[in-house]
Amino acid sequence: MSDFRTSRTSRTRLVAAATAVLATLCLSACNDGTGTKDEGAAATTTSTGSATATPSEGSGGNSASGTSGSSGSSTSGSNGSGSSGGGAGGTDSGSTDQAPATKAPASSGKPVTCEGSNTKTVAAPLNRPVNHMLLTVTNTGSRTCFLYGYPAVRFGEAQSVPPVIEESQPQAVVTLEPGQSGYASVSLSATDGSASGGRTEKSLAVSFFGRSMSRSVGAAAHPSLPANGVHIDDSLKVTYWQQSMDDATSW
Known part of the structure; x- marks a missing residue:
């Protein structure tokens, strides 16, 4: 019976000692700011990740701008084509103009x-x-x-x-x-x-x-x-x- 009590007391002391050691380690860690730095690092990592994501979105936005630019360019090109078409139309119209009825037909040959x-x-x-x-x-x-x-x-x-x-x-x-x-x-x-x-x-x-x-x-x-x-x-x-x-x- 006394052996059982002795063994139980020993285990209790071991647990208490282990708890004290853990408490000491935690206290030491808190005092040297490591945990805070880790959290800060984590926060920084997260922030950096977000910052990295933002340029990515910016790139996406730039890409969209680029697309818009391309679209604008395409639109300009289209307008250019329209103008060109108008010119061609203009050029076709000049080439198919008929002489007025009152105008004499073109002469052919030597006078x-x-x-x-x-x-x-x-x-x-x-x-x-x-x-x-x-x-x-x-x-x-x-x-x-x-x-x-x-x-x-x-x-x-x-x-x-x-x-x-x-x-x-x-x-x-x-x-x-x-x-x-x-x-x-x-x-x-x-x-x-x-x-x-x-x-x-x-x-x-x-x-x-x-x-x-x-x-x-x-x-x-x-x-x-x-x-x-x-x-x-x-x-x-x-x-x-x-x-x-x-x-x-x-x-």
Whole structure:
């Protein structure tokens, strides 16, 4: 019985001693701050982990920004393409533009002299100036043609052509693109009846001079006259060919 008590007492003392040792170790650890430093380290590690995570998110954000940048770039590119498309559209539209109906078609080949076979001539009496007739010559060919000098007109069976009004000479040779017209006026008779040789004629021939003005070239035109004819006299004269109707009728 006494041995049992002795053994129990010994164990109790051993436990108490062990407890005291542990308490001492804990107290020592608390006093040297190791535990606090460990916690701090742990906290630092955690904080560092969080800090590391933040740049990662930042990278993700940068990546998103990069994506946005790419998107922006893509959008710009798209807009650029749109502009380019507009330009192309612009470029297609310019290339498919048709000439206005009033514009003469483009001429092909070397220019020629205007004459009866490549033009159409119309003769029309004018109210103003009185006793005048307007000749309109239209280029019906495919080449540009030149109207040199003045019209060589012959009414009826006349053997000679009337003189030209020298003051009406233009600065340059009248040039007709296909479809364009040139003009000259004919002073048929004196307004005061002072000229001699008055008569009525019902036919007209218009010949065209060449560049040298020495003789007529090509075919003559035969524009129709009013059914009752036109009255002419010895004061008959013509203007040079003009580029505009107004210039032709101002003489």
